[in-house]
């Protein structure tokens with residue numbers, strides 16, 4: 001974020017970060033969401049995230065004018081108009097209904113209070129995976145620990161050279177599932193989606209394409225016990241060793 005920010009500031013650009021995967025982490029000494037390197041940061045509270053309100057999301061900013069503008073846009077563009085009377089409101093611009101329900105907001109707030117526990121447990125699981133899976137096979141790589149801060153990882157992903165391993169990804173996923181280890185692929189590059197192919201034609205995105213070829217996400221959530229983590233590690237070592 002720091003280098004993106006340095007570049008963007010020099011160009012006079014504003015930065016809206018998609019920080020959905022990063023809530024609870026730190027980057028270059030700043031908390032994610034504190035907007036040290038951006039103007040606004042967006043978070044999803046969808047059910048698959050580390051902190052959830054079942055649906056919805058939030059935006060953080062340090063800029064009071066942006067905060068006020070977002071509040072107005074969130075609620076039909078309406079503001080109170082006490083000069084006209086205690087009943088009055090005015091609508092200066094077109095807004096939306098982007099409100100979270102109160103029930104969801106309560107859920108989100110109570111989840112945020114668990115942030116430190118969630119951060120610690122996710123960091124523990126990640127370091128157990130890293131210690132056991134780093135270098136056990138020439139065909140399997142783990143994401144190295146970041147030098148830029150303390151991330152609260154949303155996913156724990158392996159990069160597997162399936163060709164070198166001599167098994168394709170579907171075979172590996174099915175074999176893991178037989179050991180009761182569910183895995184997933186996050187994500188198919190948007191450039192490969194029919195919508196974008198129709199818009200821009202077939203695009204070569206070497207980085208995204210090779211990432212997609214190799215990626216496999218392991219079970220990674222706070223409810224995993226140490227025994228679960230060991231079972232996942234054993235299954236990966238047996239199948240990808």
Ligand SMILES: *Cc1c(COP(=O)(O)O)cnc(C)c1O
Pocket residue numbers: 018019020021043044045046056057
């Ligand atoms: C979940 C997610 C989104 C989408 O969030 P919605 O709540 O579905 O709008 C966008 N970006 C990232 C990185 C996400 O993880």
